[in-house]
Amino acid sequence: MINQQKENKTNKETEEPLLNNLRSELERRKKVNPSYSLRAFAKSLEMDASNLSKLLSGQTIIGAKLRMKLAKKLGMSDEDLRHFGYLEGHVVKDSDYIDHQLDHFKVISDWYHYAILEALKLDEFRRDQDHKSLAERLGLTEEEVELAVKRLLKLGHLKLDSEGRYVDDEVNTSNILSVDTSCAHRSNQKQILSLAIEALDEIPIDQRSQSAMTVAIDSKKLPEAKGMIKEFRRKLARFLSDSSQLDEVYHLSVSLYPVTRSRKGE
Numbered sequence: 001m002i003n004q005q006k007e008n009k010t011n012k013e014t015e016e017p018l019l020n021n022l023r024s025e026l027e028r029r030k031k032v033n034p035s036y037s038l039r040a041f042a043k044s045l046e047m048d049a050s051n052l053s054k055l056l057s058g059q060t061i062i063g064a065k066l067r068m069k070l071a072k073k074l075g076m077s078d079e080d081l082r083h084f085g086y087l088e089g090h091v092v093k094d095s096d097y098i099d100h101q102l103d104h105f106k107v108i109s110d111w112y113h114y115a116i117l118e119a120l121k122l123d124e125f126r127r128d129q130d131h132k133s134l135a136e137r138l139g140l141t142e143e144e145v146e147l148a149v150k151r152l153l154k155l156g157h158l159k160l161d162s163e164g165r166y167v168d169d170e171v172n173t174s175n176i177l178s179v180d181t182s183c184a185h186r187s188n189q190k191q192i193l194s195l196a197i198e199a200l201d202e203i204p205i206d207q208r209s210q211s212a213m214t215v216a217i218d219s220k221k222l223p224e225a226k227g228m229i230k231e232f233r234r235k236l237a238r239f240l241s242d243s244s245q246l247d248e249v250y251h252l253s254v255s256l257y258p259v260t261r262s263r264k265g266e
Contacts, residue, residue, distance in 0.1 A: 032194050045073050109187035113148050118249045120166050192253050229254050
């Protein structure tokens with residue numbers, strides 16, 4: 001009986017990353033389209049809506065075959081699957097390790113963790129524990145801020161000093177928080193792009209800059225181009241942050257992607 005309970009606990013724990021990814025993806029799609037339904041989500045995953053509902057509520061356990069199918073539908077790579085113990089090559093030894101990886105996944109995949117760390121650099125917050133004001137400025141609930149801060153404290157990205165104020169010694173949170181998990185990175189980028197779309201309608205033009213261009217390219221130059229974009233992002237971030245009067249938190253997103261499809265056979 002004890003062994004059975006231990007096995008059930010292990011199954012539940014190893015499924016948590018995938019379940020959280022499913023819930024986060026459904027939430028993201030609903031934010032983009034408020035009328036988006038569970039049935040539509042189930043259809044995109046090629047599964048029954050009632051079964052998906054039971055799965056998300058924890059009423060049923062994900063079988064190995066379904067787990068792999070859903071992981072692929074969500075865009076998880078083999079590296080992601082090994083990272084969470086779904087493929088051989090990555091062995092999870094205890095629940096503390098699983099909780100640690102899950103927290104890292106949440107930190108990288110939810111945009112507001114980065115925003116909270118940056119907002120605590122603003123003069124108005126003085127790195128204190130005013131979660132209500134922080135939530136209002138970032139358009140979050142107090143609960144979201146409190147849970148995010150707990151994760152950041154647990155992982156060491158934030159600390160409390162002797163006076164109970166938050167201390168962040170990390171110079172560049174965008175790089176420090178990077179986790180080698182492509183699925184989490186994609187989730188984060190989807191959220192940022194969704195916020196960029198909202199900004200088009202809600203933020204005055206004098207407070208934002210959004211532009212695009214279409215150009216024919218020599219694809220052999222892509223590696224060098226990506227390096228130039230990376231250098232530009234970092235240079236601009238240093239320029240904007242080099243001040244003693246920080247008063248806002250911004251997202252910077254640069255997209256470079258093909259609109260033509262690769263020729264068949266290449």
